[in-house]
Amino acid sequence: MPDLDFQVTGIEASARGLTPLLHFKLEVSNQPATERIQAVMVQAQIQIQAAQRPYDDREKERLEDLFGTPDRWGQTLRNRLWTHASATVDPFSGITETVLPVQCTYDFNVIATKYFYALEGGEVPLLFLFSGTIFYSGPDGGLQVQQIPWDRESIYRMPVNVWADLMNHHYPNSAWLALRRDVFDRLAAYKSRLGMLTWEQAVEHLLAHHTERE
Numbered sequence: 638m639p640d641l642d643f644q645v646t647g648i649e650a651s652a653r654g655l656t657p658l659l660h661f662k663l664e665v666s667n668q669p670a671t672e673r674i675q676a677v678m679v680q681a682q683i684q685i686q687a688a689q690r691p692y693d694d695r696e697k698e699r700l701e702d703l704f705g706t707p708d709r710w711g712q713t714l715r716n717r718l719w720t721h722a723s724a725t726v727d728p729f730s731g732i733t734e735t736v737l738p739v740q741c742t743y744d745f746n747v748i749a750t751k752y753f754y755a756l757e758g759g760e761v762p763l764l765f766l767f768s769g770t771i772f773y774s775g776p777d778g779g780l781q782v783q784q785i786p787w788d789r790e791s792i793y794r795m796p797v798n799v800w801a802d803l804m805n806h807h808y809p810n811s812a813w814l815a816l817r818r819d820v821f822d823r824l825a826a827y828k829s830r831l832g833m834l835t836w837e838q839a840v841e842h843l844l845a846h847h848t849e850r851e
Contacts, residue, residue, distance in 0.1 A: 638783060639667050639668075639674060639773050639783060641665060641666070641667050641674075641771060641785060642665070642667075642668075643665055643765070643767050643789050643790075643791050644663070644664045644666075644791050645661050645662065645664075645763075645765055645791045645792075645793035646662045646663070646734075646793075647661070647662035648660065648661050648662065648793070648795055648799055649799075650802065650803045650806070651738070656807070657741035657742070657803050657804060657807050658738055658740055658741065658803075659738070659739045659741060659799070659800070659803065660737070660739075661722075661736070661738075661765075662734060662736065663734065663735050663736065663737045664732065664734050665677065665679075665726055665729070665732070665734070666731065666732040667729075667731065667732070670730060670732070671730060671731075672730065672773060672774075673728070673730050673774045674729050674730065674771065674772070675772040675773055675774060675780065676725060676726060676727065676728060676771075677725070677726035677769060677771050678723070678726075678769045678770045679724055679725075679726060679737075679767055679769040680721065680723045680767070681721065681723070681724075681766065681767050681768075682721055683718075683719045683720050683721070683722060683739065683764070683765055684716045684717065684718055684763065684764040684766070685718075685719050685749065685761060685762075685763060686716055686762035686763065686792070687704070687714050687715065687717060687752070688710075688715065689762035690761065690762055691759075693757060695757060696755055696756055696757055699755035700752070700755045702751060703717075703748060716764065717748055717749070717752065718748075719763070720739060720740070720749065722738060722739045723737075724736065724737045724738070741800065741803060741804070743804055743807070743808050743812060743813055744814075744815055745814050745815075746814070746815050753797065753800045754812075756797045757797075758797050758798065759796075760794040760795060760796055761795045761796075762792060763792065764790060764791075764792055765791045765792070765793065766787075766790050767789040767790060767791070768784075768787060770782060770783070770784060770785065771783045824836075824839060824840075827839055827843070
């Protein structure tokens with residue numbers, strides 16, 4: 638019976654993606670090495686191990702929205718779900734490599750986006766939890782099916798600049814924020830009433846007005 642192991646070994650941004658896409662390099666190995674694996678349908682739950690890296694003062698300030706003030710981090714700094722990903726592994730024996738694609742978003746209502754954006758540099762410890770289905774050749778040559786054990790996991794430290802460079806490529810000098818329709822309608826009316834040409838002018842005017850009142 639197959640005994641698969643999974644290791645994330647690298648990362649690169651997709652050069653041709655229409656939307657932000659990261660490719661994690663996934664090494665898949667099996668024991669016994671002579672056994673023929675016909676295919677693997679693998680799923681991965683990817684968690685951010687927020688407590689496994691240090692933070693400077695600026696990062697701590699920017700992360701208060703997620704974890705509260707640093708004096709509470711002993712209770713709040715826990716693993717956070719980033720996303721789910723899946724891939725299909727082609728036939729192999731022994732060891733092979735495949736790509737685990739991960740769609741990214743720049744929506745600042747998403748926890749992972751807030752977290753990555755708050756970091757100045759360094760690495761993000763990621764925990765990959767694997768599941769899925771293995772198809773392999775039995776002793777008589779017939780197709781056999783087995784589930785990937787739930788204890789299969791891998792840790793990979795993703796450089797922050799890989800995510801940041803990907804977002805700068807797709808959204809140069811910009812960011813986007815989803816608003817409730819009623820809030821957007823109020824902002825649109827405000828912009829129109831003052832005769833402003835861009836959304837940046839409307840937001841800058843609101844911020845300047847708020848600063849003057851402080």
